[in-house]
Amino acid sequence: MDVAAKVIAIIAEQAVLDPSDVKPENTLEDLGIDSLGLVESIFAIEEAFDITVPFNANDPQASDFDISSVAAIITAVEGLVAAQS
């Protein structure tokens, strides 16, 4: 499974949706994922890819990790995975 599919599967599970209903342009808000859901998704992403996501729940905007949409999250995770290898 590539990075995008894995990230979408994690987000879909959090949103209790079918992966096919999670679109790249969706925001987390669109999908009904609240702040706790976001933190849990980031934990699942870290576990799945064995990476550390630079995300501070106190100030999400200031983090290097872009969570503005599903596509942005996929891009950010791809960057972290690439940086690690």
Next chain:
Amino acid sequence: MNRVVITGAGTINALGNDVPSTLAAMREGRCGIGPLEIRDIERLSIQIGGQVKGYDEQAHFNRQQIALYDRFTQFTLLAAKQAMAQSGLSLAGELAAKAGVVLGTAGGGVNTWDENYRTVYEEGKNRVHPFVVPKLMNNAAASHVSMEYNLKGPAFTVATACASSNHAMGLAFQMIRSGMCDVMLTGGSEAMLCFGGIKAWEGLRVMSRDACRPFSANRNGMVQGEGAATFVFEEYEHARARGAEILAEVVGFCMTSDAADIVMPSAQGAERAITGALADAGLDRADVGYINAHGTGTAANDKTECAAVAHAFGHHADRLMISSTKSMHGHLIGGTGAVELLACIMALRDGVIAPTIGYEEPDPECALDVVPNEAREAKVTAVLSNAFAFGGLNAVLALRAI
């Protein structure tokens, strides 16, 4: 002062998953203590407990709830659901603002601590699930109950070791009696039957390896249990006006501190709590027909408790009945007083006195009518429920039939 009545009860414990099955077990003198089914049991020297067997969390909660609900919270929510359903209450508007929740637990999310310590220490991982803190905190159960039932008044958790539930219920009683609240959901819960939870207790060397035999001369220690019981306490006129079924009246409460020793109990401290509860209730000693004992099955507690009861009641001590249901459901630590209050309600409502099972040999230092091994039919109109915690913290409740 307002009168306070109980209009709902719920439980899950080693004897049953609800109140009727628990009371049936107490009536039959059935033992819920048995071999523990937990991870790494072979490394424990204590391998028995009053465990809730065959429990499937997924049968009651969804994945997201399980991520947030420790076992002690799950038990609380299951018990609360039964109690609220029985009460028939639905809370909104002003009533919600005058409704609250006070619960007792000694350890809170012990399983969550245990599992995540394994993750970081045993497995060497450097990351834990983000909900560890909201899951393990001692007030998690109270908070989830408040959210579930819209309880918008006082909501908090009391941790006074083995007296936690009695302190919680005593405070809930006082809040309604004083007029601060109209409805309180109260009781307590504990879920410590995991490797770390039992290993810690082993250290004190007060645990029995085979059975809990309160007041019996050959008793050899306490046995841990787990579960929850919750009650709906309600202002009497409010309950009556809506035609609610009333299970019993809560009439008195007293708490004292031994101010003496961190583990050894004091008969004086216990006696002051007993006589204080009677005075608070306006009961005469001779009114009390039954006491649900703290009765842990340790050498120290049982003789101290009997001395306290004998001294507090004088000649009447020989006429009242006193039993320890811990012999059946184990010691639920911070949740124990709540489950034991069910035996008090059964005595008042059904005229059935739960027995002290496992009783084998009389102990001259516990020379009271401990209702050995078999339940007894008796009409009682007032009862006490004792709880005497480590740290010398004593809490006694008084109930009356209504």
